[in-house]
Amino acid sequence: VQVELCFAYNQSAGNPNYRRNITLAYTLEADRDRRPPRLRFARSQSAVFHGFFSMPHTRCQKLELLLMDNVRDKLRPIIISMNYSLPLRIPEHPRLGLRSLDPYPVLNQAQILENHTEVQFQKECGQDNKCDSNLEIQAAFVSELGQPLSRLQYSRDGRKLLLSINVTNTPSRERAGEDAHEALLTLAVPPALLLSSVRPAGTCQANETIVCELGNPFKRNQRMELLIAFEVTGVTLHTRELQAQLQLSTSSHQDNLWPMTLTLLVDYTLRASLSIVNHRLQSFFGGTVMGESGMKTAEDVGSPLKYEFQVSPMGEGLTALGTLVLGLEWPYEVINGKWLLYPTEITIHGNGSWPCRPPGDLVNPLNLTLSVPGDRPPSPQRRRRQLDPGGGPAPPPVTLAAAKKAKSETKLKCGSDQARCVWLECPIPDSPAITNVTVQARVWNSTFIEDYRDFDRVSVSGWATLFLRTSIPTINMENKTVWFSVDIDSDLVEELPAEIELWLVLVAVGAGLLLLGLIILLLWKCGFFKRARTRALYEAKRQKAEMKSQPSETERLAGDY
Structure with missing residues (x-):
């Protein structure tokens, strides 16, 4: 940034042809009301510069200012303040009597001795350099598959919890949706939730609260999705719910940024076997x-x-x-x-x-x-x-x-x-x-x-x-x-029947066969096996036939009488 400093004077009284050289002492200061300042002078390496200006020999001076790194506030202008004075000259050899005052000029006390100049950043915020943003947020606790959660099934085996956040800056009927400068998201979570990771990486930092930088500026029609992973460590049997409070903020003009509270009921799942x-x-x-x-x-x-x-x-x-x-x-x-x-x-x-x-x-x-x-x-x-x-081996x-x-x-x-x-x-x-x-x-x-x-x-x-x-x-x-x-x-x-010795079986078989033979022999001696001659019983007896005449019916009747 270059600043051009110009001075000129007019004689308000005395000799109108007065053209003596006058030296002013001036001080320039950038961002007087901000700490740290956003600019520094190249010659002094600070936000304050002290110089002298000789008139009418010199008409203008140019000074170079350097913009500090990582400037966040680009919405408000940089104000460069200047004040000047005329050093008071004291005669080296004072003497009595009338003397000319031309060597001892003074400044007009009715004139303002301080000046302010604004340096605007280039931004897309309309002709008035005022940005009217329209930040909106949607957030929910989700599972690893991206499904919204209303209850946390907590157990010692699974301690991961995800928070999905979507931030937009789109125009609406009420708001222009211009650039949101210094757009921040602040999260206040209970001690039971410890920040584990953030996507995109490096977006959020955790101290007493979690602060996420959305953009500077967060452009018009821009959308951003954050996925924050927490380690759930402090949940006990007495924990009924977990609450997280989300707050959007911006240095642009927007008066409807209210805190958003998310409540997640906790179901404590015990593990026993x-x-x-x-x-x-x-x-x-x-x-x-x-x-x-x-x-x-x-x-x-x-x-x-x-x-x-x-x-x-x-x-x-x-x-x-x-x-x-x-x-x-x-x-x-x-x-x-x-x-x-x-x-x-x-x-x-x-x-x-x-x-x-x-x-x-x-x-x-x-x-x-x-x-x-x-x-x-x-x-x-x-x-x-x-x-x-018997105590010895026996068949089953x-x-x-x-x-x-x-x-x-x-x-x-x-x-x-x-x-x-x-x-x-x-x-x-x-x-x-x-x-x-x-x-x-x-x-x-x-x-x-x-x-x-x-x-x-x-x-x-x-x-x-x-x-x-x-x-x-x-x-x-x-x-x-x-x-x-x-x-x-x-x-x-x-129990099975007792075992019989083999020789007993053989003797019994032999004795049975001998007994059977004796019975057969006895029956034979008695003629039990002889066959009777029955041929005569079946022969027919012969009878002689005799021829006799049969009387007639008349002879039979006469014989009866």
């Missing part, structure tokens, strides 16, 4: 039928079962916000009302051990005496070996269902029309360690002997579900389900 030590157990049934009234201990019911479930910690303390519950769909009875799997005890092992008693008195309802903990069901092979008093027994291969196995499961299941619930403690739930039960031996003795194996199955029970709609957890089953083999056997 459920596992089972052994999905499939092996058991058996056999022996004799025992009535319910004759049972005193759990051992009288049948072979024992033991399921062990493990619940992993969630990492967040629920306290009074909800309860984690393990539910069992338990195969309780067959369809005719007879017992199926009789639950005897449910124990929870966490920070200590305590029993679980589901409502409805469904666990050990007969109050049978429980067996010693650690009881294990013997395998069918072991039970069958115990039935062999033949089961009663061995000849009925088409019906050798049947399945009873919850949800079918062959078994009736009940729902057992146990609350899981809020603990940072793994919680074990042990379910002990007995196979109701009498039911299997009476109803399933024709089957070689009966498979019984159910399932367990881990779920969250809470009255707070923003806290949820995906249900975890595992299945469990038991294969109950028939232990009803009938």
